[in-house]
Amino acid sequence: MKLLPILSAHDGSSARSSLTCKYKCGDACFHEIPNTSKGQYFGDIVKTAMTRRGVLRGGAMAVVAVGAGSVLAACSTDEASSTGSSSEMSTPPVDGVDFVAVEPNTEDAVVVPQGYEQGVIIRWGDPVLAGAPTFDFDNQTAAAQNMQFGYNNDFAGLLPIEGTPNGYLLVVNHEYTTEPFLFKGYDAENPTSAQFDIALAAHGLSVVQVTGRSGSGALTPGLGKYNRRITGTTEFLLTGPAAGSDFLRTSVDPTGTKVFGTFNNCSGGLTPWGTVLSGEENINQYFGNAESVTDPVAAQRLARYGIEGAASDRKWERFDKRFDLAQEPNEVNRFGYVVEVDPWNPTGVPIKHTALGRFKHEAATIYVTDDGTVVAYSGDDERFDYMYKFVSSRKMMPGNGQAAMRHNLTILDAGTLHVAVLTGDAPDAIDGTGTLPEAGKFAGKGEWIPLLRTGDDGRGESLVDGMSAEEVAVFTRQAGDKVGATKMDRPEDFEPNPVTGKVYVALTNNTKRGTDGKAAADEANPREKNKNGQILEIDDDHAGTTFVWNLLIVAGDPNEADTYFGGFDKTQVSPISCPDNLAFDSKGNLWISTDGNALESNDGLFAVVLDGERRGETRQFLTVPAGGETCGPIISDERVVVAVQHPGEFDEASADNPMSHWPDGGDSQPRPAMVAVWKTQ
Template sequence: MVRIALPLFTPASSAPGSSSRAHVTCQYKCGDACFHEPGNSSDNEYFGDVVRSMVSRRSVLKGTATAAIGLGAASALAACGDDGGSATPAPSTPPVTGTGTGDGMNFAAVAPNTTDAVVVPAGYEQSVVIRWGDPVIPGAPEFDFTAQTPEAQEKQFGFNNDFAGLIAIDGEPNRFYLVCNQEYTTEEFMFAGYTAKNPTENQARVSMAAHGITVVEVAAESGSGKLTPVVGKRNRRITASTPFTLTGPAAGSEFVKTSADPAGTTILGTIANCSGGLTPWGTMLSGEENYNNYFAGADGITDKATRDRLDRYSFADESDYHQWGRYEQRFDLSKNPNEANRFGYIVEVNPHDPSSTPIKHSSMGRLKHESANIFVTSDGTVVAYTGDDERFEYIYKFVSSRKIRSGSGNSAIRDNMRILEVGTLYVAKLTGDSPQSIDGSGKLPADGKFAGSGTWLPLMTVNEDGTSESRIDDMTAAEVAVFTRVAADKAGATKMDRPEDIEPHPKTGKVYCALTNNTKRGTEGKAAADEANPRNENKNGQIIEFTDDHAGTAFTWELLLVCGDPAAADTYYGGFDKTKVSPISCPDNVAFDPHGNLWISTDGNALKSNDGLFAVALEGANRGETKQFLTVPKGAETCGPIITEDRIIVCVQHPGETDDASADAPASNWPDGGSAQPRPSVVAVWKTGGKIGV
């Protein structure tokens, strides 16, 4: 399948109802994926084609052992906003002004706005924790926008922070590791006088150093939620050049060997790191997502098998906005075609040991991972959930056959970092309860909810002795590990509307996935609406809730939210009164507070407001109640939420990134104000003299 460009781009500002994501963001973050044909051209079944003789969702889990204990962290970002779609007016529902009905949501909702600031509820305070360019490693210089070097950037906080997690430092109260992804760079906003697709070598290498992951020690301030970075020996910067160890069936295979790495086990760098998760054993997981747009030379490859595989992962020369291949041959596929197969994995980092080698887990498959989040069942089985963030892609889980080793020292952590090497990888197939009611309009079925059941389809199993077994005909385990999308196509997985962050609830065990949007749903030649993706030309996205037999293969599902203007007929807020909710659009990340509420960050709000962070009630009469807690500045995306009793942390990604702006003409001066350049930053918010939402 050759990727065909869609019609000339129409800026978001002149296309009512489309995502507010700027075109320049799409170019640098995902290689303009929104404006090309989706990579999935398979003929997989969707609900309208599935035979309706499956077991009722109300009985599919009957008799199954479902008692489980969640050991995930309370924290949990982001991919491309979608283009096009029919006009959507600004929400006509009045903004919520009440103070909520339950613990964790007792705050005055922030109204939709376009302010160039982080706007929080009355009675709350905020401060910037760390900004792009702030020193991290001892000896790092202070940030100088006009004199950037790769050597300086390797010691400073990277660009476009996405996921954030807090990990307590053993034996030191009020000290934490703050772990953050640096997802992508937008060079037009990093360098004055930048020429698109024409970086100097210094600019390209600064960009490489601004990617990856940051581990930085932070000190909590007594009596507030403020966090202060500590520049010291515990800190670490992982970049596009840091060595990683590849594990699982892909390691040593013909698909990942290069002249620089003939063994196929050591990979330089991690890029396009989107969202992530924290493990019960104290490490960070990060998803490599839109890595395809960092490579040149794809269009010159003529071998059909290689070409087809590149197309399935959306590689194309026109998508290469970073142009690193000019200065490092490993990013030129005409010279090193296997480098394409060395990215797209879940990576794991041990923040407790800055000298440790991070890992890429091929047993969890290669796709455009948004994140990975862990659930541990009552018998100790470790289950990891992950989404593939592109239109019409799939939802996956990995069930490990290893248990967690007790202990918190580095020896135990090293052992536990092998848990995700052995087990079975699955992909989800869904069916609906009311298929005849789904016409693409978003109309609620007669039974009052969008719901159904499903099955996890096995793709491969990795055994304890290191051998592996493909569960897909005509594919080896190594092929499944490297070309996981192809395996999922063959298995018959269900095409979804951009599965982004997916996370199990630490108390109930239910699993929540943000499906951000998909304006190509139901268009000519594309999969039509189904019950889990009930709207054609879906501009606003939805949240799906799974009740999963975590270690098994059966689940039921229900849509919690069908996002958009609450006054519109095609929206659904869990059955809650839609005149009493905050409008939410384009959900991206999910997290949970200590009271059990779901929190959602957004990316590309299509309702004429800045992106924000929202709390959603999950249980009881208020299920579906949605309240906006904060908004981020103009042009920014809300990422990486951490929700605790004492503070909320968000990553503010790409502030001021609008199509009529650049470093030469900034649209925002956040966070420093005055005439300063905008800088992606991490922000902490806390309640004056109290607990969050109480």
């Protein structure tokens, strides 16, 4: 196996290359933090004690069929060591976490535990639609890419096809394109119109029918009737209180109800009614000429979403005026939503739900209460931004008939959007070092503050003083600012546990915490210059407005004093850094994928025990190739599926100088791909 150089971190937040940051998130780490509000944090506020309400667990079983499924049977980098070695883990394993942990490494390979096999399911450029040509890196066309698997796969969902044994729909997001790795001789200052068209086609989502084999976890793609490519030119319908508003009208769509394309689709979720939710995240980077906007209110709104400067990095505004804010100032307001796709209807028009607000949605995940109320959780993946939930006013209709689907596709268009405020139990004990309070845990209470209520008629009611309903839906960050939402360390994936109903949040990192007058450390974000992130556990009154919380993991090198693993013996855990996506197995164990490991090793997938005396035990299940990111974990009895994103993406590398040849080997170009891992029979 080929060893690759360790990524040198560029800003202290993670080991992502600066090239990845440029094309994935528009260099968010290098720009001023968009949230300049004086929002509340623990050191500023004291709230009266809240009554802890019992978790509504009736909906948990509905989520079992929706979420990751069940168990697989049985940042600058410091020079800190990464011990807490898996070889030292001597205690008997918990059910579902019965593998020998993979050691940290920098190999150009997916590394899995002993006794497991792996296989690529589908890679960038493989056929999705009938008639797709064989992938030819040196002769790409937009017409071909429109029929092929897109670039930089992130979220993945696997839906069983009723009546088809071992048949599934694999639904995958394609978050972003890294043009220097798509094209040889790429000139960032002078991209071509052909390169623009190919990149548009490489974004979006893919729906692919796959088939499993008895006795194996391998999955084989096929050209099924449900196969579909959704791209940067696919038509979407806008619904909810912002649909038709002046903020969403453009010269191409004067109605403000129709959008072409979806971009930067990061993580997502599956619904109990069989659809897929996808979060539009770093949409700020696709639009140029923000400096031409002189109206102070409009300019402030752009800045709050990190939209600034002249030309964009990709220069798309040269080829399509909708990406030029000087010509189409409202086009940007039509992105940054939760997207819903019905994969069972390959000709259906996907939806963008404005009732769920507009921000950098990492994902949207669903919990259903006993009475059929649907709750959608979502994090705003930006330093010092907020956590949200939407509580539906409509009840989910059971069944998979057409009437049920028509009804359920409207559930996320009526209800109330909330933002979270957290308080700590021991605020005076937090000094920014990560030292545990006297109680031996970081814990507290929280309240969901209502921002926007949407009625059955689609009309919105603002619950924020000084903002209209349309403004809250389109400029949701400012609404959170006004009500004093708690500033978090990059809230990414939310996931409800299908066994217990508790909700977990990946907080990836925030090296600006407590620096240059930025918000100080608090009990939910207990470290200044936080490069490794943490996992928040919420016991939520799902349809209500109160919750209690604690930190399950404060990530990093277990040898360091500022880390915490639920109280578990830190000599018996794998080091983990920069948690990103979350999933669960049927035993209720949490699985975490990482993005930007700041501990001098490749990103990976980890299993964590949540209950009992082993709570907090963390084992690394796999690592992805160097330069890559672990995304979209699916955990089931038969297999683990991960999305390997941007393999070999080093600053010194490019299509002209590839530093990874995964997954095809030889002298091939690296290609993002989906991988299945299963236990050897």
